[in-house]
Amino acid sequence: MxxxxxxxxxxxxxxxxxxxxxxxxxxxxxxxxxxxxxxxxxxxxxxxxxxxxxxxxxxxxxxxxxxxxxxxxxxxxxxxxxxxxxxxxxxxxxxxxxxxxxxxxxxxxxxxxxxxxxxxxxxxxxxxxxxxxxxxxxxxxxxxxxxxxxxxxxxxxxxxxxxxxxxxxxxxxxxxxxxxxxxxxxxxxxxxxxxxxxxxxxxxKGQFKILSGESFFYPNTERIMGWDIVSSGFQIVLSGDVPKIVAENVKPNITEFLSGNKITLSDVGFMVSHPGGPKVLDKISEISDRSSEEFRHSWTSLKDKGNMSSVSVLHVLEKTIEDNRAPNELGLMLAMGPAFCSEMCLIKKV
Structure with a gap:
């Protein structure tokens, strides 16, 4: 680890x-x-x-x-x-x-x-x-x-x-x-x-021990999010179905991932989530049964910086480090992206 x-x-x-x-x-x-x-x-x-x-x-x-x-x-x-x-x-x-x-x-x-x-x-x-x-x-x-x-x-x-x-x-x-x-x-x-x-x-002297990580791929969803490569660069592909996919797929994925680590969401002390957008953040809050306040760093990152793709969740992680979480407290990192798919990481405060 x-x-x-x-x-x-x-x-x-x-x-x-x-x-x-x-x-x-x-x-x-x-x-x-x-x-x-x-x-x-x-x-x-x-x-x-x-x-x-x-x-x-x-x-x-x-x-x-x-x-x-x-x-x-x-x-x-x-x-x-x-x-x-x-x-x-x-x-x-x-x-x-x-x-x-x-x-x-x-x-x-x-x-x-x-x-x-x-x-x-x-x-x-x-x-x-x-x-x-x-x-x-x-x-x-x-x-x-x-x-x-x-x-x-x-x-x-x-x-x-x-x-x-x-x-x-x-x-x-x-x-x-x-x-x-x-x-x-x-x-x-x-x-x-x-x-x-x-x-x-x-x-x-580090901040978080990486306990486990997992990837989840959703077949035949390549038009949900991504780019078409054209002569002028990258042309966006973005579907309004992302919140629906979060509800239908990410929630059971979280349960499966945590169960594989012999814990449940109630054992997770904090969340480090990619902001996505307001609808996505609201849906993640809903499926994890957490208040918006528990995603405050994600909301602040979105409002102050916008969606910076892969950078955003790391910006949220940087702000989470500043919280000085309690030793041994568990956290769940979560992000979704093109394919469509999601990635999770279980961390523990050193």
Whole structure:
């Protein structure tokens, strides 16, 4: 079992209010202005960080131009994250054995962690594990995959880097309801997590022990959420059935997952949930029989930062660490994403 030692996040310097974004999109699509305002208000998002200045989005080019911008911003954000994370832990880059990256919003070959190895003094035999396409569940899935590795390498330290610049996927020609909803929710940010093996010297100074993780796949649901890859980049696929899927599938999945660990929801002291959107958060609260207050970090993240895909749940985890939970208290991490599928992780306060 691995241990989550610490989490840091960073965001592009451009922070724009929801009203400013609504006005900009309304000026691009004047015939959709009523719907733009409606979706932007119902999202409950107050403001978002953007990879580039708001006025520059009208000049976004094809998928090559967008990918170049993604890589430039991603390298800057994650360089800051890594330096801050290692400084906090008192580690050197050479102390890291594995770098795992997750994203669903940018393409780069060589991948992001390779670019970072040319800027930061990681050892040449550092292992790299780029993960693309998991979307919103990438934060929890990334923790689970790193934990799987550390089970076999208990003396080592690993990094999970999540980078999502959702705004760079904006499609000017797509006036679908899915894209209108996407412009009201999705935002930009990055997160880095330091995860240690059981026998690492700093493991006892970590925050949460990773007890168990599980993946759940729902057949024939690929049009629920994802992207169509077009010449101008990523065109959003988003169904209104997500809350229904949460009710019908995620609730029994939670029961199954916890039962496999010989506990029930009543044994779980806190939740670390990807925000998704208001309807999704309300449904997760309902199926877990928890008050909205118990998801306050998810709600605050959504309102202050928007939906940052895989980054959001790690931002919520960062805020949960600040709560100073009681020793041995159990927590459940949860996120859903393209396929459609969900990912869960059971953690325990060290």
């Amino acid at each position: 691995g241990t989550i030692h610490s989490v840091v996040t960073s965001f592009p310097e451009n922070y724009v209010s929801q009203d400013e974004i609504s006005n900009e999109i309304g000026s691009i699509w004047p015939d959709k202005r009523k719907h733009v305002d409606q979706f932007h208000q119902s999202s409950q998002v107050k403001g978002r960080h953007l990879a580039i200045p708001l006025a520059d989005y009208k000049n976004l080019g094809d998928i090559g131009d967008r990918s170049s911008k993604w890589l430039e911003v991603a390298v800057e954000l994650q360089t800051n994250n890594i330096n801050n994370l290692l400084k906090k832990a008192g580690l050197l880059p050479s102390d890291i054995s594995l770098i795992t990256t997750t994203t669903v919003t940018g393409l780069a070959i060589p991948t992001l962690e390779a670019r970072l190895m040319n800027k930061i003094a990681f050892k040449p035999n550092t292992k790299r594990l780029p993960i693309f396409g998991l979307g919103c569940l990438g934060g929890v899935a990334g923790i689970n995959r790193v934990n799987d590795y550390l089970k076999g390498h208990p003396t080592e330290a690993a990094l999970l880097l999540a980078t999502e610049l959702c705004s760079l996927t904006f499609q000017f020609q797509d006036k679908s309801v899915a894209n209108l909803v996407g412009t009201s929710l999705f935002a930009d940010g990055s997160a880095a997590v330091l995860i240690l093996g059981d026998e690492h010297p700093l493991a006892k």
